[in-house]
Amino acid sequence: MLDKKYRELLKKAEVAASNAYAPYSKFRVGCAIETDLGVFVGFNIENSSSPVGICAERVAIANSLVAGASIINSIAIFCLDASEANNQYQTMPCGLCRQWFSELAPNAKVVTNGSERVFSVGELLPNAFSLI
Numbered sequence: 752m753l754d755k756k757y758r759e760l761l762k763k764a765e766v767a768a769s770n771a772y773a774p775y776s777k778f779r780v781g782c783a784i785e786t787d788l789g790v791f792v793g794f795n796i797e798n799s800s801s802p803v804g805i806c807a808e809r810v811a812i813a814n815s816l817v818a819g820a821s822i823i824n825s826i827a828i829f830c831l832d833a834s835e836a837n838n839q840y841q842t843m844p845c846g847l848c849r850q851w852f853s854e855l856a857p858n859a860k861v862v863t864n865g866s867e868r869v870f871s872v873g874e875l876l877p878n879a880f881s882l883i
């Protein structure tokens with residue numbers, strides 16, 4: 752069982768997911784991140800022009816950066832519509848978001864509603880591309 756702080760962050764991600772704009776995939780995702788300036792949330796925002804949609808994780812990170820946060824400690828991802836059978840896989844963050852984590856939240860701990868464990872960013876994206 753995950754620590755209480757992660758369970759509470761996942762709860763905030765679940766609430767955020769309920770506001771997702773996902774009329775095409777009907778796959779609602781919420782993300783809550785804990786930073787040096789407190790908690791910020793995001794949800795996926797899709798579009799008629801499908802490639803321009805954005806994931807919940809990057810919306811949450813962008814929100815926190817705009818507010819001036821500089822350290823992301825924890826990232827909780829909640830996929831409301833993950834199917835029971837594939838829950839663990841369907842709640843893991845996509846590759847683009849992992850690249851964002853690698854650059855903008857390298858020391859964050861990552862949890863999802865489909866997994867009982869905490870992941871490091873290095874585990875999620877080993878040998879990441881970086882120009883810095």
Ligand code: THU
Pocket residue numbers: 773776778779780794795796797804805806807808843844845848
């Ligand atoms: N999605 C996320 O919000 N985060 C991820 O890490 C994976 C996928 C969204 C994008 C799209 O709106 C929907 O889930 C289905 O792919």
